[in-house]
Structures are given as structure tokens and as C-alpha cells.
Amino acid sequence: MYTPYLFQFAQVHEEFRIPELLSIAELHSFTVQIPEDIDVTRPFVVLGLESDDHARLLAKRCILIKSICEFYARGKNYDELHATTRTMPSKWARFVEDASFKMNVTAYNHTIPQTRARDVVEDFSYMGMLGRIDLKNPEVTFVCYEEYVDKHGTTRDKHEGDGEFREVFLGRLIEEGTARPLAKTYDVKKRKYFGNTSMDAEISLLMANQTLASPGKVIYDPFVGTGSMAYTTAHFGAFVFGSDIDGRQMRGKEKVPGIIRAAAHYGVDKRIVDLCTFDVTQNPWRCGEMFDAIITDPPYGVRAGAKRLGRKPRPPGSTPRPAVTPPSQPRPDDQPYIPPTKPYELSALATDLILLARYLLKPNGRLVFFLPTVTDEYEEVDVQTMLCEGMEVVANSLQDFGSWGRRLITIRKTTSEKYEPPSFKPTSTSRESPKDSDAPDHVPAHKDFRMKYFKKFNKDEYDT
Amino acid sequence: MVRLITHNLLACHAKGCTTNNFPLQFKDVSIELREAEFNADFLKGLLPRIEWKALVDAARQLGDTSLPLEQPEMVDDEFLKNLHHVLLEMHIEEGAMVCPNCSHVYAISNGIPNMLLSEHEIA
Numbered sequence: 263m264y265t266p267y268l269f270q271f272a273q274v275h276e277e278f279r280i281p282e283l284l285s286i287a288e289l290h291s292f293t294v295q296i297p298e299d300i301d302v303t304r305p306f307v308v309l310g311l312e313s314d315d316h317a318r319l320l321a322k323r324c325i326l327i328k329s330i331c332e333f334y335a336r337g338k339n340y341d342e343l344h345a346t347t348r349t350m351p352s353k354w355a356r357f358v359e360d361a362s363f364k365m366n367v368t369a370y371n372h373t374i375p376q377t378r379a380r381d382v383v384e385d386f387s388y389m390g391m392l393g394r395i396d397l398k399n400p401e402v403t404f405v406c407y408e409e410y411v412d413k414h415g416t417t418r419d420k421h422e423g424d425g426e427f428r429e430v431f432l433g434r435l436i437e438e439g440t441a442r443p444l445a446k447t448y449d450v451k452k453r454k455y456f457g458n459t460s461m462d463a464e465i466s467l468l469m470a471n472q473t474l475a476s477p478g479k480v481i482y483d484p485f486v487g488t489g490s491m492a493y494t495t496a497h498f499g500a501f502v503f504g505s506d507i508d509g510r511q512m513r514g515k516e517k518v519p520g521i522i523r524a525a526a527h528y529g530v531d532k533r534i535v536d537l538c539t540f541d542v543t544q545n546p547w548r549c550g551e552m553f554d555a556i557i558t559d560p561p562y563g564v565r566a567g568a569k570r571l572g573r574k575p576r577p578p579g580s581t582p583r584p585a586v587t588p589p590s591q592p593r594p595d596d597q598p599y600i601p602p603t604k605p606y607e608l609s610a611l612a613t614d615l616i617l618l619a620r621y622l623l624k625p626n627g628r629l630v631f632f633l634p635t636v637t638d639e640y641e642e643v644d645v646q647t648m649l650c651e652g653m654e655v656v657a658n659s660l661q662d663f664g665s666w667g668r669r670l671i672t673i674r675k676t677t678s679e680k681y682e683p684p685s686f687k688p689t690s691t692s693r694e695s696p697k698d699s700d701a702p703d704h705v706p707a708h709k710d711f712r713m714k715y716f717k718k719f720n721k722d723e724y725d726t
Numbered sequence: 727m728v729r730l731i732t733h734n735l736l737a738c739h740a741k742g743c744t745t746n747n748f749p750l751q752f753k754d755v756s757i758e759l760r761e762a763e764f765n766a767d768f769l770k771g772l773l774p775r776i777e778w779k780a781l782v783d784a785a786r787q788l789g790d791t792s793l794p795l796e797q798p799e800m801v802d803d804e805f806l807k808n809l810h811h812v813l814l815e816m817h818i819e820e821g822a823m824v825c826p827n828c829s830h831v832y833a834i835s836n837g838i839p840n841m842l843l844s845e846h847e848i849a
Contacts, residue, residue, distance in 0.1 A: 478771065480768065503732070507842070533763060544843050546734060546736045552772070602845060
């Protein structure tokens with residue numbers, strides 16, 4: 263049996279809200295009832311939950327939830343709101359006799375003058391609360407939210423348009439969102455070690471929630487870089503492995519590797535199991551089905567380009583390269599050998615990443631990663647064609663930057679069959695992925711993203 | 727870092743090196759013991775992936791004999807405690823891991839192993 267709950271979201275990352283709370287609900291094995299006509303762009307949403315405890319679990323873990331209330335009523339104006347509220351005295355009957363209480367009257371996109379806020383509270387006198395009013399530690403908090411349309415960018419008086427709200431909501435507060443301040447705790451600016459590709463803390467936390475990170479789970483980041491997602495997944499109790507083709511990113515300049523220093527500052531270093539330098543396309547993992555989740559932000563070529571071992575092809579007509587021979591003498595210790603690398607094109611990387619995840623994940627494990635896309639060219643099918651048998655998209659949320667954006671893709675391994683490790687051959691996409699045969703000629707919009715980015719997404723320039 | 731759990735999950739991956747490429751042999755290693763967070767679910771979850779003999783051999787080579795030669799069928803607290811210590815609390819900070827088959831030397835520096843392959847070793 264679902265009862266309606268009023269959710270207040272932070273007004274950022276709209277497309278991430280529902281996937282996040284569904285993930286946390288899955289982590290705690292309960293379900294959320296989502297209306298079909300939901301408008302995810304609004305800060306207030308009424309969803310069905312089975313108990314107050316579920317609401318508390320969500321409010322304690324979801325980064326984007328500001329508060330969750332037991333939902334009483336909504337209305338276009340106060341007359342409508344009061345009319346509905348009056349029909350359901352049973353909702354607050356158990357608090358009438360002696361519970362101390364208070365009522366918050368707040369607005370979204372507006373400041374309510376104090377005098378009117380007071381009137382609003384007085385208007386609810388028919389609820390007949392007999393208990394003491396306690397503003398500090400009330401047993402019950404009623405909340406009344408007015409939602410105004412965004413008047414951003416217009417000049418106006420402080421209280422202009424007061425009362426001209428879009429809708430008003432009434433509820434009883436269950437739990438304030440307590441996970442949001444984590445974005446401050448993990449703020450990159452205050453971190454002991456970071457780089458120019460470090461991921462924003464709020465997004466890193468959202469990604470960690472998408473992996474269903476929890477104590478005892480094992481999570482792997484194959485492009486760990488400066489470790490942004492390692493800290494947040496470890497924060498939620500998971501044990502983290504990281505690897506990167508460039509060891510300098512993980513190490514930094516001091517003796518203790520940078521990732522370990524930052525993790526120690528956050529108190530999560532005991533859960534960073536190990537960091538290794540290797541190319542994920544030439545990886546030394548001995549077996550598959552090891553990880554509960556793979557979380558990563560693959561380099562897409564703007565601030566850092568993806569690399570894999572090998573050499574770039576020579577331009578046509580140039581002299582062929584001399585044959586490669588193993589070094590005859592061992593290298594001195596102070597001169598580590600740096601093998602040559604070549605660029606790793608994004609669409610190939612994405613397809614390979616999914617095949618790798620299918621091999622390395624336990625059944626039901628999740629792959630969570632960012633895919634940059636060109637806004638004008640993106641099609642749903644771009645993501646579908648990356649998939650292989652046994653891997654299913656759970657969520658796909660866009661962070662919009664205008665002409666381009668990045669999509670947080672969450673994929674679940676739905677199969678318990680065993681697969682061979684991927685070959686990482688440049689042609690592997692058409693051979694290993696059966697879904698490709700349906701649309702053999704589809705070129706996803708994220709192909710050659712780097713080139714498109716630097717041509718400022720001007721189609722005329724790169725189509726010719 | 728380079729805990730025995732990681733050592734147990736890595737194999738030599740040079741081109742053509744597909745047999746006798748595990749476990750990698752420790753060479754000139756320096757070890758540190760550091761307390762780690764105990765989590766029984768984590769240990770039980772990874773146990774099916776562990777190559778038991780390789781783990782016991784590696785632990786004995788580093789001077790820890792708390793694990794039985796045969797993997798016990800009963801998982802009790804005492805066993806989990808020892809397993810936890812061997813898998814997570816012994817850190818190899820410096821030294822190298824050498825492939826028993828192709829003799830590739832994977833150097834470990836500041837706890838991070840360099841598992842990159844040279845040009846003649848990639849497929």
C-alpha cells in the first residue's frame with residue numbers, strides 16, 4: 263500500500279533526481295510509486311512510498327533530496343488547499359491532543375513577507391492543535407510550500423507578485439535531507455589532492471549512489487585519474503580498486519600517492535584497496551565476475567585524451583617503422599620505461615567499456631559512467647547501439663552544458679552467463695555486439711567527440 | 727598497498743603469456759603491516775575468486791603462516807580474521823612482481839605496481 267509523500271528537491275540536476283531515489287530504493291529493497299505524468303523539472307513532487315522509514319532512508323542518502331513530508335494537500339490557491347485539508351482530519355488527529363508543533367511557511371523562487379506568513383499559519387487554526395507551540399524541538403512540523411515560477415533575470419521588488427504562486431503544498435515533515443552537505447565535505451577545492459580532470463563532488467556522490475555502493479561491496483574505476491569517485495564510493499562503505507594508464511595522475515608529486523593522501527583526509531583510505539598502473543585494454547585481471555560495480559568518468563579528449571598502448575599509424579608514404587625488439591639490457595631503476603600510446607576513440611572506448619563491464623561485473627552489478635554527447639545530434643539509439651547482450655540501461659540522465667552535455671549512463675548486468683574478456687580489437691564492436699547487426703551503419707553522435715568539440719560543434723565543418 | 731588480495735587477482739598479461747603466468751613472484755619486496763577495516767561480507771564475496779594455493783604461498787613467503795594449506799569448507803570467525811589480515815593488512819610498498827613464465831618484471835613503487843606492457847608485449 264503506497265501513501266503519498268511530498269518530496270522537495272534541490273533545484274539542480276533535474277534528470278538525476280528520480281534515477282537516484284530509485285537506486286537508493288533498490289539498495290534498500292523497497293519500491294517507489296512514480297506517477298506517469300510526473301514533471302521532473304519542478305522542485306515539489308508527490309510520490310508513493312510504503313512507510314515513513316522508507317522516506318527516512320531516502321532522505322539520509324539521496325544527494326538531491328532537501329526534505330520529505332507526509333503529503334496532505336495541494337491547491338492552485340489557499341481556498342483549494344484548505345478545502346482538501348479539511349476533508350482529512352484523520353491525518354493529524356493523533357497529534358491534536360498534546361503534541362508540541364510548529365508550522366513552516368516557505369516559498370520556492372520567492373520570499374514571503376513575515377506578516378503574510380503569520381496569516382497563513384493562522385488560517386490553519388481549524389486543525390485544532392491543542393499542544394504547545396515549539397519552534398526549536400517540536401514533535402510535529404507542518405510545512406506549507408508555495409511554488410512560484412522562475413522569474414530569474416527580471417528586476418522586481420522584494421515581495422513583488424506575493425501570493426501569485428503556481429501551486430501550494432501542505433504536509434508533515436518526516437525527514438530533512440541529510441546527504442546534501444556531503445557535497446561540501448567532498449568539495450574539490452578543499453581536497454588534499456586533485457587535478458584538472460577531477461569530478462565535481464556533487465556529481466561524484468550522485469554517481470556513487472547510482473552504483474548502489476554500500477559496506478562490503480567491491481567497486482572498480484578503470485580510469486581512476488585523481489580518484490574523485492573513489493572517495494565518494496568508499497564514503498558509502500564500498501572497497502575500491504583503481505587503475506589508470508597514467509600513474510602520475512594517481513601518484514602526484516609526494517611519496518604517498520595523492521589519492522591515498524586525499525582519501526586519508528576523508529578517513530576512507532582503508533577502503534582504497536589498491537591502485538595499479540595499466541592500460542585497461544591490456545589489463546592483468548586474472549578472472550571476471552569480481553566487482554559489484556564499475557564507476558568511471560572516461561577521458562573524452564577535451565581536457566585529457568583517452569590513450570591506449572600502441573603507436574599511432576604513420577602517415578601514408580612515410581618510411582615504415584623498424585621492427586620492435588625487446589630491450590637487450592635491463593633499464594636502470596631510475597629510468598622507468600614509458601611505452602608509447604595512441605589515442606583511444608570515444609565511441610570505441612564506450613563499447614569496449616560495456617563489454618569489459620560484462621566480463622568483470624558480478625551478475626546484477628552496475629556500470630556507471632559519463633558519456634559526452636553533442637546536444638543537437640544525440641539520439642536515443644546512440645546509447646542503445648553501444649550495448650551488448652546481457653547489459654541493460656537502467657538510467658540515462660543529461661547534464662546539459664548547452665551545445666554539448668554529458669549523460670550519466672547506468673547499466674545493469676542482467677545475465678549470469680559467463681563471458682570471455684573482450685578483445686579490445688578496433689573492430690570488436692561489430693563482431694561481438696549482436697545488437698549492432700540491427701543498425702550496422704549507425705554512427706553515434708559521440709564518435710570523434712574531441713574533434714567535434716574543438717570545431718565548436720559546427721556541423722558544416724566536420725561533415726565535409 | 728599491493729595487498730595480497732590484489733596480488734591474487736593479477737596475472738601476467740603480456741602477449742602470448744597465457745600459461746604459468748600466475749601467481750607473480752615477489753622479488754626484493756618491503757612489507758608494511760597496516761590495520762584495515764574488517765568486513766565479513768567483503769571477504770565472503772571475494773572468496774570464490776581467490777586462488778587458495780597462490781594466496782597461502784604468497785603469505786608464507788612473506789612470513790605469515792596463519793592460513794591452512796587446504797581451503798577450509800567451514801568459514802568461521804577465526805578463519806575470517808586470519809584471511810582479513812592476509813588479504814588486506816600486508817602491504818607491499820616497494821619491490822617487484824615477476825612473471826614465472828616470461829620473466830616480465832612489474833615494478834612496485836610507493837605501493838603502486840606498474841603493470842604497463844612494452845611495445846613488443848602487446849597483442
